Amino acid sequence: xxxxxxxxxxxxxxxxxxxxxxxxxxxxxxxxxxxxxxxxxxxxxxxxxxxxxxxxxxxxxxxxxxxxxxxxxxxxxxxxxxxxxxx
Numbered sequence: 001x002x003x004x005x006x007x008x009x010x011x012x013x014x015x016x017x018x019x020x021x022x023x024x025x026x027x028x029x030x031x032x033x034x035x036x037x038x039x040x041x042x043x044x045x046x047x048x049x050x051x052x053x054x055x056x057x058x059x060x061x062x063x064x065x066x067x068x069x070x071x072x073x074x075x076x077x078x079x080x081x082x083x084x085x086x087x
Contacts, residue, residue, distance in 0.1 A: 016024075042050025069075065
C-alpha cells in the first residue's frame with residue numbers, strides 16, 4: 001500500500017450511496033408537477049431552453065464531433081505506394 005489517504009482521491013468523491021440518491025428523489029418528487037408545468041409553459045412560449053431540453057430528452061443529444069488532431073486545418077498525409085519486390 002502506498003500510504004495515501006483514500007488512494008489519492010477526495011473523501012467525498014465518487015458516486016453517492018443508494019440511500020442518498022433515494023432521499024434526493026423523495027425530496028424532489030413533490031416538485032415534479034411544478035417542473036413539468038414550467039416545461040410545458042416554456043414550450044408553449046417557444047422558449048429556446050425548453051425546446052432544447054425537450055428534444056434532448058425525447059430524441060437524445062446529437063452526436064458530438066470534435067476535431068482533436070488538426071485544429072481545423074488541413075492534415076498533410078503522405079501517399080504511400082505499396083509494391084511487390086522480386087526476390
